[in-house]
Structures are given as C-alpha cells and as structure tokens.
Amino acid sequence: MYDFKPDPDLTASERYRQLCDAADALTASEPDGIANMANVAALLWEFVPGLNWAGFYRMGKDAKGAKELVLGPFVGRPACIRIPVGSGVCGAAARLAATHLVEDVHAFPGHIACDAASRSEVVVPVIRDGEVVAVIDLDSPLPARFTAEDAAGLEALAAILAARI
Structure with a gap:
C-alpha cells in the first residue's frame, strides 16, 4: 500500500524532493506511460497545495498531422x-520547450x-531526446500561487519522467 502524504510544514524544496522521490519509486519499474502519468498526477495533487487542476498534456497530432497537445491523466x-x-500557456510551453510561470492567466x-x-x-x-513529449500543467485559483521554487521542483520531476512517459 502506498501512503504518500507530505507533512504540511515542509519547505517547498523539501516537499518537491519528497514528491520526486515518490514519483521515482512509483514509475521506476512501470513501462506504461499513461499509468505513470496517472500516478504522478495524483502525487502532484497530494504534494502541491492550493491547486484546482494537476496533470499532463501529451504531444500528439491533429487530423492534418500538425503537432498538438492531447489531454492526459489529471486530477x-x-x-x-x-x-x-x-x-x-500549455501550447506556448510546448512550442518553446520552456517552463512558463504565469501569475495571472487572464x-x-x-x-x-x-x-x-x-x-x-x-x-x-517534459523533454526526451530533445523533443517535448508532454507538459506538466498545474492550475490554481490563487493569483501568483506559483514560484521559481515550484518551477524548479517540477523541472526536476519532468527530468525523472522523461524516459517513463
């Protein structure tokens, strides 16, 4: 049985360290990328306070063959x-292969x-072999909820997941 419940008094950097450890443990031996994204979406929900959405968009193609993001596992x-x-925001992050931190989405x-x-x-x-294969997306009902520490923690998570999704 898994019980990944972070201590609410952890610093953000320690919370992300524990999140990455939990994600690594859950995904290390699982070859199914969808299953790994589903478990990590649940971990994000547990570890990152103040969210109203946490999940993935996977790189896919539209009917004409153009790249687009397709909804993946989420909470x-x-x-x-x-x-x-x-x-x-998701499409911009995918196009530029760069983290986007937006204080006011409006x-x-x-x-x-x-x-x-x-x-x-x-x-x-999430970048594998120089190509964006997915994006991790977190939304909050709070303005300016996310910080550079959140971005760094999620980038560490993306590096772990790159070969597992």
Missing part, C-alpha cells in the same frame, strides 16, 4: 481535450480558460 475538473502547440495573451476558477498556472515541458 481536477474536466479540461480542454486538445490544445494547438503555441496556443495558451493577462496571458491567448490564455485558454478550461476552468474559469483558475487564476495562476505553471507549465513545465
């Missing part, structure tokens, strides 16, 4: 299923409002 309200690369040009309650967002690309 939260129903979400947009497909996001063109370059659109919204001020982000082209923001896609899947949940009107979201106020801030952090999106981290």
